[in-house]
Amino acid sequence: MQDSRNKIRTFVRENFLFGGDDELHDGDSFLEMGIVDSTGVLELVAFLEDQWGLTIDDSELVPENLDSVDNLVGFLERKLPATVC
Amino acid sequence: MQLETFLQRSAERWPDKTALVCGHRRMTYAEYEAATNRLAYGLIECGVARGDRVAVMLDNSLEAAISVFAVLKAGAAFMMVNATTKAEKLHYLLNHSGAAALVASSRRLSPMEDALRDTPELRTLVLVPTDRPSAVPTDKQTVGFEDLLDRNRWCLEAPPRRAIDVDLASVMYTSGSTGVPKGVMLTHQNMVTSSTTLTSYFGNTPGDVILNALPLSFNYGLYHVLMAAQFGGTLVIERSLAYPESVLKKIVDEGVTALPVVPSMLAILLQTSLERHDLSRLRYVTNTGAALPCEHIARFRSLLPHVTLHSMYGLTECKRVCALPPEELDRRPDSVGIPLPNQEICLVDEQDRPVPRGEVGQLVVRGSNVMRGYWRMPEETDRVLRPGPIQGERVFYTGDLFRQDGDGFLYFVGRVDDVIKSRGEKVSPREVENALHNHPAVAEAAVIGVPDELLGQAVKAFVVLKPGTELNARDLRRHCARQLEDYMVPQFIEFRDRLERTEHGKIDRRQLEGLLV
Numbered sequence: 001m002q003d004s005r006n007k008i009r010t011f012v013r014e015n016f017l018f019g020g021d022d023e024l025h026d027g028d029s030f031l032e033m034g035i036v037d038s039t040g041v042l043e044l045v046a047f048l049e050d051q052w053g054l055t056i057d058d059s060e061l062v063p064e065n066l067d068s069v070d071n072l073v074g075f076l077e078r079k080l081p082a083t084v085c
Numbered sequence: 086m087q088l089e090t091f092l093q094r095s096a097e098r099w100p101d102k103t104a105l106v107c108g109h110r111r112m113t114y115a116e117y118e119a120a121t122n123r124l125a126y127g128l129i130e131c132g133v134a135r136g137d138r139v140a141v142m143l144d145n146s147l148e149a150a151i152s153v154f155a156v157l158k159a160g161a162a163f164m165m166v167n168a169t170t171k172a173e174k175l176h177y178l179l180n181h182s183g184a185a186a187l188v189a190s191s192r193r194l195s196p197m198e199d200a201l202r203d204t205p206e207l208r209t210l211v212l213v214p215t216d217r218p219s220a221v222p223t224d225k226q227t228v229g230f231e232d233l234l235d236r237n238r239w240c241l242e243a244p245p246r247r248a249i250d251v252d253l254a255s256v257m258y259t260s261g262s263t264g265v266p267k268g269v270m271l272t273h274q275n276m277v278t279s280s281t282t283l284t285s286y287f288g289n290t291p292g293d294v295i296l297n298a299l300p301l302s303f304n305y306g307l308y309h310v311l312m313a314a315q316f317g318g319t320l321v322i323e324r325s326l327a328y329p330e331s332v333l334k335k336i337v338d339e340g341v342t343a344l345p346v347v348p349s350m351l352a353i354l355l356q357t358s359l360e361r362h363d364l365s366r367l368r369y370v371t372n373t374g375a376a377l378p379c380e381h382i383a384r385f386r387s388l389l390p391h392v393t394l395h396s397m398y399g400l401t402e403c404k405r406v407c408a409l410p411p412e413e414l415d416r417r418p419d420s421v422g423i424p425l426p427n428q429e430i431c432l433v434d435e436q437d438r439p440v441p442r443g444e445v446g447q448l449v450v451r452g453s454n455v456m457r458g459y460w461r462m463p464e465e466t467d468r469v470l471r472p473g474p475i476q477g478e479r480v481f482y483t484g485d486l487f488r489q490d491g492d493g494f495l496y497f498v499g500r501v502d503d504v505i506k507s508r509g510e511k512v513s514p515r516e517v518e519n520a521l522h523n524h525p526a527v528a529e530a531a532v533i534g535v536p537d538e539l540l541g542q543a544v545k546a547f548v549v550l551k552p553g554t555e556l557n558a559r560d561l562r563r564h565c566a567r568q569l570e571d572y573m574v575p576q577f578i579e580f581r582d583r584l585e586r587t588e589h590g591k592i593d594r595r596q597l598e599g600l601l602v
Binding site for chain 1: 358
């Protein structure tokens with residue numbers, strides 16, 4: 001899972017922080033940081049679907065699943081069989 | 086009447102009613118009124134005086150709504166600043182407005198130390214939450230938002246009234262053709278008029294629950310704070326529509342009756358499984374920014390047949406101007422309607438003569454909703470506020486081109502200047518070009534508006550790179566995003582070998598626009 005966490009961190013840093021060195025903690029809400037808007041959410045979803053071959057339902061597009069590095073990792077853990085992580 | 090009277094009256098009549106909801110936090114009218122009174126005393130204690138400007142740069146939150154009324158109760162004018170504003174622009178806004186205080190989130194402010202240097206008129210920073218950013222210049226006093234409330238918890242009444250209704254309630258900055266943002270001065274009277282027109286047009290009652298996901302720094306979003314307080318309704322504040330499913334759940338849970346949107350928001354909602362949610366309480370949706378695409382209107386109608394859809398148009402300088410009666414939507418889906426009550430409009434040509442029906446002319450607006458002018462810009466003001474029919478009266482030349490059909494319905498055509506209208510906000514091509522030119526690889530750049538179904542106009546940049554440099558559109562957009570507010574970042578970037586010039590040596594925008602046809 002550490003690998004997934006790192007992949008997610010890198011994606012967020014490159015795509016939402018524009019590679020900048022702004023501080024981002026794994027628990028920080030992207031919405032509260034003001035770094036993710038509705039297009040950003042769709043980019044996140046596309047990233048998860050591509051990287052891990054997931055199918056994500058509309059009803060799963062909620063901040064509890066997607067709004068921080070921690071939430072994303074938790075969501076992946078729930079969605080994926082243990083071996084893949 | 087002063088704007089803060091809206092809140093005071095509703096708090097007297099319905100003290101225990103829910104006034105505000107944001108995330109898991111809720112506030113009754115009594116609590117809302119009390120918080121604004123305490124913060125008003127806090128601001129006065131920090132030196133905010135009658136007639137001062139107080140900048141409010143917060144994401145959508147309870148604190149943003151509280152700040153609006155607290156500033157008014159302190160006798161000052163509020164100035165909403167987009168929370169995504171970058172340092173250089175913030176510095177300009179603070180200095181140009183001469184704001185005495187800034188209410189902002191400490192997290193947003195900490196990378197912006199440059200914005201606060203050399204701002205002699207700015208004395209106070211009110212921070213949410215309280216932790217002080219590392220690099221605040223030493224000439225500023227910093228206080229916590231919560232500390233100010235707590236320190237003044239014994240102040241039950243509002244401070245003695247200080248402003249009268251011809252005083253400024255707000256200075257809202259908007260982009261202009263020169264690339265220098267202009268502060269729209271609105272009096273209490275202007276804003277009371279606009280709010281009253283809208284709440285009566287929608288037939289609002291205290292039973293209405295508005296969900297607002299538009300930025301409160303955008304005048305259409307801000308008005309929902311004022312309107313809800315006026316009719317004693319509940320305002321549900323959402324930060325954005327980034328998570329449409331969560332917003333839909335909120336609409337159901339809170340029994341939302343009114344939803345203001347811009348076309349891109351409606352498009353997002355229409356992509357979700359609307360039918361899975363019980364939206365029976367929803368009474369109306371208002372749209373502004375651009376006309377809705379016909380297929381979205383059709384889909385909206387089939388999914389939500391009980392919900393009335395209002396298409397509207399307006400500018401910060403005069404708030405809403407016109408609205409399309411819902412029963413006309415099928416016949417004239419691309420019209421923004423007819424003037425709202427208590428204002429008059431006229432379309433004029435370049436010689437200031439009214440144009441015949443069917444022809445394109447500049448929209449001129451007359452009414453008590455029209456602003457007092459642009460803050461500290463008398464020449465810009467005289468250009469757009471010109472003598473009206475009554476001696477001493479001034480009417481507003483919007484710079485927006487419209488056409489009227491045989492029945493008087495209005496259709497947006499474009500602008501008299503280069504200003505782009507995207508999501509209902511003005512975008513100055515010059516401001517975007519300046520940001521592009523700041524990139525070391527950019528030799529030349531020209532920015533124009535291109536028709537866009539959802540944005541009205543999208544921002545498109547044509548860019549010539551310096552020889553021997555490489556840059557892709559994505560990285561250039563990121564570069565822009567570091568300097569510009571979100572809505573100004575170009576949606577499209579096209580690289581070219583060179584840009585055509587006019588005989589005067591300027592970049593030929595008409596030619597670029599012509600390329601798109």
